Amino acid sequence: MELNEAQVNKATSALLKYFESTKKNDLLADDSPVWLVLSTKILPDNSRVKPIKIPLKYPIFDENSEVCLITKDPQSEYKEMLKELGITRINKVIGVTKLKKKYKPYEAKRQLCSSYDIFLADDRIIPIVPKLIGKTFYEKKKQPVPIKMKKGVLLKEITNALNSTYFFVNNGGCSSIKVGLTSQTPEQIAENIMYSINYIVDKVPGKWKNIQRLSIKTNKSVALPIYSSLPDEAKKIEFEPIKNETEQDEQDEQ
Template sequence: MNKVSYIDVEIVRKAVKALLKFSRGEDKNSLLEEDELLYLVIALKKVPQKPRHDKPIRIPIPHPIYVAENAEVCLFVKDHKGEGHKAAKSKVREERVAGISKVVGLSKLRTKYESHEAKRQLCNSYDMFAADERILPSLPKLLGKAFFKKKKQPVPVRLTGKDWAGQIRRACEATYLFWSGGNSLAIKVARSSQSEQQGVENTLAAIAAAVEKVPRKWDGVQAVFLKTADSVALPMYQVLPDAPTRIDQ
């Protein structure tokens, strides 16, 4: 038993192996055209007494889910009356910022992507979304539910400096914990095209980092699961519910 994580590494390995086999179909050597994501799900004993926080917590993992050079990233930027995104596009092009496939200004997000269908298509068109950290509070209402259901909420990048390429690379090299206000957390930990060992190492790293952010840490964790979007949740850790506190009359 790993005393640091309270998780048996072999149980994690079995869960990763089973989900990779499920994701890849009957032939374990042939991958699907599109990778499936593996999600770490942490069930909490109590709903955290903290407000919903749309700025995610960065979780370092040893094997990036996305590589900036190969990822399809959409970048949301600050603009004013349609001006601003053109300069951002020029900077991305001139500096050859790897990974950025599209730049969308906040004003265009309000108009061109106003309908639910437009939002859904945008969500499905890119691997991940990044946003100038200054506009992050404005995005939840503009993006709608599609991004949250797909776990594709934009991650913040600092665009006030010069090193945009470094910011995008750093964003791609981690996974993220979003406080949704509920009693469970879902964190992307691997892709089905990654190896079993990479999946195991990413999962263990994400568990250790995420539990540190949970109120009361392991004392606040009810269960830990691993799943894909379409699979059952495979349990890796569970404890009995806390007994109710007796109140003497």
């Protein structure tokens, strides 16, 4: 089973045109992630603490991205390791003890979550991380990504982490995976989708047979379908002008 590349290109073009039209009316609007929304026919048995790494052709994290690294204690040891290796992509290092004490209040966790684009964490502490960071990180899909903190592989681990996106498997039948940015071109986003889709589907129990629908959206748009498991339904998919969430709600009420 394969996605129709032409259809994916039409969808990414339509989505970015809509985003640009809304941005003209909101000068303060920030660039948005582009999400691949995956709906399955059968619910997964359980959720995963560790996100699944998915490679991208065009990375969504760059030199301007804010990166936070969560480490074992003492955090000073790992700050020194980063300095020694000449690694400059990490903006903040937080040890477990500091995470427990300084970021215990809900508001402190919320501010921490909003301050960074991606969180990395020593893979040895991943099992204890969920209760330390709270639900805000999961709601924003910013669960820390596990990396190996051995000196010989650390640079490669960080580079690979920042060149990937992540599939967070939950208990529901719908998952969202960041596959691009509105600052990228429609072609780059489409290539990211085509490049990563088989990696993503391979992690779904039942693979393509369990995929009900695939759509793409921004933070504030409705979802544009790019694949449906029902042939007749797929034929009906048209790339009409996208309504924002308010317009869609008003239409549903009529």
